Amino acid sequence: MNERGERGLERKFDPARAHRLDAPERDAYLPDAPLLALLRLRGEETVVDYGAGTGRLAIAVRAVLGAGGRVVAVEENEKMLARLRERVAAAGTQVEAVAIASNRVPEPDGGVDRVLAVNLLHEIRGERALDEMRRLLGPDGLLLVTDWERGRDPERALGPPDEILYSKDEAAAELERAGFEVEARNGFRYHFVLLGRPG
Numbered sequence: 001m002n003e004r005g006e007r008g009l010e011r012k013f014d015p016a017r018a019h020r021l022d023a024p025e026r027d028a029y030l031p032d033a034p035l036l037a038l039l040r041l042r043g044e045e046t047v048v049d050y051g052a053g054t055g056r057l058a059i060a061v062r063a064v065l066g067a068g069g070r071v072v073a074v075e076e077n078e079k080m081l082a083r084l085r086e087r088v089a090a091a092g093t094q095v096e097a098v099a100i101a102s103n104r105v106p107e108p109d110g111g112v113d114r115v116l117a118v119n120l121l122h123e124i125r126g127e128r129a130l131d132e133m134r135r136l137l138g139p140d141g142l143l144l145v146t147d148w149e150r151g152r153d154p155e156r157a158l159g160p161p162d163e164i165l166y167s168k169d170e171a172a173a174e175l176e177r178a179g180f181e182v183e184a185r186n187g188f189r190y191h192f193v194l195l196g197r198p199g
């Protein structure tokens with residue numbers, strides 16, 4: 001049985017799989033650099049990495065920001081947060097690792113320039129997380145959402161089962177419902193990519 005078959009229909013990420021998020025092979029199908037280039041960072045932004053997992057992307061974002069920039073890596077799972085904090089400490093970097101519950105991020109309305117939501121959308125189905133992202137972003141803010149795409153590749157052996165995923169159009173409709181204007185970008189091998197701007 002492949003990974004999709006083994007995983008069952010649990011939406012939330014199993015911390016026992018955390019090593020998969022850090023695997024170098026991930027770059028073959030979801031490369032960090034072109035993904036993060038979509039954030040069009042100039043260096044002084046405040047960036048929230050929503051559902052930051054092990055901090056792979058939060059640490060990479062921090063590396064391209066200047067002293068005036070901030071990265072706030074938010075996580076609801078205690079085990080993932082512990083791993084995130086360890087990884088940030090080992091990297092000796094300035095990522096703020098923050099525990100959140102019920103999608104409440106301790107940042108002011110409109111105080112955030114970028115929100116990154118990677119491999120998260122299918123985990124927040126039915127929650128108010130997209131509304132919280134909309135609340136956080138200022139008028140010139142940008143949301144970057146990428147996730148495994150339902151129906152994209154019937155041969156896919158990696159990632160969550162199709163049953164719990166969104167199609168690109170369904171995902172775009174979710175962002176619109178939360179008050180974003182949506183622009184679809186070219187996706188990656190298994191992932192759609194959507195940019196959301198406060199509407």
Ligand SMILES: C[S@@+](CC[C@H](N)C(=O)[O-])C[C@H]1O[C@@H](n2cnc3c(N)ncnc32)[C@H](O)[C@@H]1O
Pocket residue numbers: 012013021050051052053054055056057074075076077080100103117118119120123124127129
């Ligand atoms: C599949 S992992 C992706 C991690 C990271 N974004 C990456 O791409 O490497 C999803 C993460 O989001 C976290 N998560 C899920 N729902 C969340 C929520 N509502 N608030 C905060 N974190 C959440 C999970 O605990 C998990 O660590």
